Amino acid sequence: MSVKFEDHSKQAKDAVDGNVKRALTAIGIAGLELIIDTMNTGYGSRPIYLTGTLQRDQKYRVDEEDRSVSWGVLQGDVSAAYAVYVHEGTYRMAKRPWLKDAIMGNKDKLRDVAEIYLKKGM
Numbered sequence: 001m002s003v004k005f006e007d008h009s010k011q012a013k014d015a016v017d018g019n020v021k022r023a024l025t026a027i028g029i030a031g032l033e034l035i036i037d038t039m040n041t042g043y044g045s046r047p048i049y050l051t052g053t054l055q056r057d058q059k060y061r062v063d064e065e066d067r068s069v070s071w072g073v074l075q076g077d078v079s080a081a082y083a084v085y086v087h088e089g090t091y092r093m094a095k096r097p098w099l100k101d102a103i104m105g106n107k108d109k110l111r112d113v114a115e116i117y118l119k120k121g122m
Contacts, residue, residue, distance in 0.1 A: 021064060023117035028060035028069045030113045031103055035071060038102035048086060048098055054079040072099055 035058050039048040049055060057077040061070050073083040089095030103110070 019118050019120055020067060021062075022120070023114045024062045024064070024067065024069050026113050026117050027110050028062055028071070030110060031069065031071050031106075032058060032060050034102040034106045034109070035098060038098045038105075042098060042101055043096050046096070048096055054083060054086065057083070071103065 036055055039055055039058075041047065054073070057073045057079040058071065059074055059077075062068075063070070073080045085093070087095065087097050087099060
């Protein structure tokens with residue numbers, strides 16, 4: 001009796017890498033939705049919405065090499081100049097840290113999104 005082994009490690013690695021890329025993108029999108037929701041509802045009678053510019057400027061970026069996602073306002077966006085003052089507050093205005101509150105307050109939801117996408121096809 002003869003047993004033949006075939007190496008499918010490359011196909012398995014490619015499948016995992018594809019799942020990671022899809023998971024990071026899904027986490028970015030889910031985080032963006034949580035950020036906008038927090039901006040609209042997270043601060044009671046003081047939502048972060050005047051003209052909508054700051055909300056429209058919210059972005060996410062996936063770094064495939066580091067396997068990470070980041071959110072926020074990109075340098076050069078219209079609202080970049082004042083976003084930090086709204087987020088961190090000033091001596092005249094209380095801080096409303098929508099990024100921190102949305103992402104850190106929903107780590108379990110983001111982990112669930114990652115888990116769904118990482119398991120696909122496995």
